[in-house]
Amino acid sequence: MKMEQNDELINRLNFEDVLLDTLPNPVYYKDVKGHFIRCNSCFSELVKTPKKNIIGKLAYEFFPKEAADKHRMIDKDIMKSFGTFLDEITFLTPDGEIKYFTLNKAVYLNADGKVGGIVCVMNDITERIRQKELLIQQSKFAEMGEMIASIAHQWNEPLVEISAQIQKMQILYSMDKMSKDKMSEIVNDSMIQVQYMSETLSDFRNFLKPSTVKKEFGIKKAIKEIFEIVGRQIFYFNIKVKFEYENNDNEIFIYGFENEMKQVLLNIINNAKNKLVKLDKEKGFDGLITIKVFTQKKSTVIEIIDNGGAIKKKIIKQVFEPFFTTKSKGMGFGLYMAKVIVEDKMLGKIKVKNDDENVIFSIKIPNKK
Numbered sequence: 122m123k124m125e126q127n128d129e130l131i132n133r134l135n136f137e138d139v140l141l142d143t144l145p146n147p148v149y150y151k152d153v154k155g156h157f158i159r160c161n162s163c164f165s166e167l168v169k170t171p172k173k174n175i176i177g178k179l180a181y182e183f184f185p186k187e188a189a190d191k192h193r194m195i196d197k198d199i200m201k202s203f204g205t206f207l208d209e210i211t212f213l214t215p216d217g218e219i220k221y222f223t224l225n226k227a228v229y230l231n232a233d234g235k236v237g238g239i240v241c242v243m244n245d246i247t248e249r250i251r252q253k254e255l256l257i258q259q260s261k262f263a264e265m266g267e268m269i270a271s272i273a274h275q276w277n278e279p280l281v282e283i284s285a286q287i288q289k290m291q292i293l294y295s296m297d298k299m300s301k302d303k304m305s306e307i308v309n310d311s312m313i314q315v316q317y318m319s320e321t322l323s324d325f326r327n328f329l330k331p332s333t334v335k336k337e338f339g340i341k342k343a344i345k346e347i348f349e350i351v352g353r354q355i356f357y358f359n360i361k362v363k364f365e366y367e368n369n370d371n372e373i374f375i376y377g378f379e380n381e382m383k384q385v386l387l388n389i390i391n392n393a394k395n396k397l398v399k400l401d402k403e404k405g406f407d408g409l410i411t412i413k414v415f416t417q418k419k420s421t422v423i424e425i426i427d428n429g430g431a432i433k434k435k436i437i438k439q440v441f442e443p444f445f446t447t448k449s450k451g452m453g454f455g456l457y458m459a460k461v462i463v464e465d466k467m468l469g470k471i472k473v474k475n476d477d478e479n480v481i482f483s484i485k486i487p488n489k490k
Contacts, residue, residue: 393427
């Protein structure tokens with residue numbers, strides 16, 4: 122009888138191994154102390170380690186310390202609550218390839234009813250994430266025309282200044298008044314303008330680079346860098362910009378993808394600018410863009426407000442939909458991608474509402490846990 126039970130147990134374990142190995146998703150089990158006690162071939166292939174060398178190890182052997190620390194705490198919580206957990210992680214394979222997964226975790230119980238540990242099913246969402254990244258980049262390129270126009274405005278004054286310095290040098294030379302000190306002064310003045318132009322190009326290149334990892338960054342600094350690119354064009358059209366920060370003396374940090382966040386802000390600011398420019402041309406309108414940043418208990422809120430008139434009720438619920446646009450040559454990508462970046466990539470929330478004749482875009486980004 123005992124031998125039959127052993128055979129039955131072996132058969133069941135063999136069946137479960139085959140069942141696990143046929144799954145296309147990486148699957149693993151951990152005990153209450155966090156040691157791997159079982160996994161399937163898909164997980165073994167992912168971490169490029171034979172199954173027998175995985176058993177008994179901790180997550181620190183295969184995952185970055187920050188992720189392992191975080192999930193150790195998560196595992197403890199769900200083992201107490203008997204709950205489930207869904208999370209998204211970035212995983213660097215031993216081959217150096219970046220992959221993206223969702224982790225679906227749940228508690229399993231032993232035969233005596235006590236918690237045995239955690240079972241996790243990983244779902245590879247790399248292709249989905251890359252498709253979104255491609256759309257984000259396409260949306261970013263759509264902003265390039267606006268940015269290049271802004272750079273043209275930015276460069277106009279330094280080019281005029283450099284031209285004046287060269288003419289000054291030529292006049293002084295023809296009058297035989299070009300001393301060594303005067304030459305150094307003109308060169309230094311010209312190099313200041315060249316440096317300014319170079320920094321503008323550097324800001325533009327940085328904007329085009331996708332952010333690969335979440336990090337803490339200063340939102341006030343990010344907004345300042347946006348206006349270093351587009352600010353002069355906005356002021357050229359006599360649009361006033363008002364900044365209202367919760368604390369003017371200290372930086373406000375948020376956790377997310379910095380360049381993508383700049384893209385979101387730039388898109389909304391450009392939309393407001395274009396609307397106000399049109400109103401100014403039609404009836405001499407005094408345009409105002411107000412940017413507010415303030416913190417709440419678990420998040421940071423950024424509001425971008427323009428006084429260019431309310432959005433029509435029949436379309437306000439459509440502004441974040443893909444391919445929806447009110448522009449004759451628009452693609453309808455900008456605000457849709459803003460929603461993807463804020464809500465899918467940064468787990469935040471983006472909304473729009475009317476406040477009398479003002480339009481308020483509100484972005485809420487959760488604080489780092």
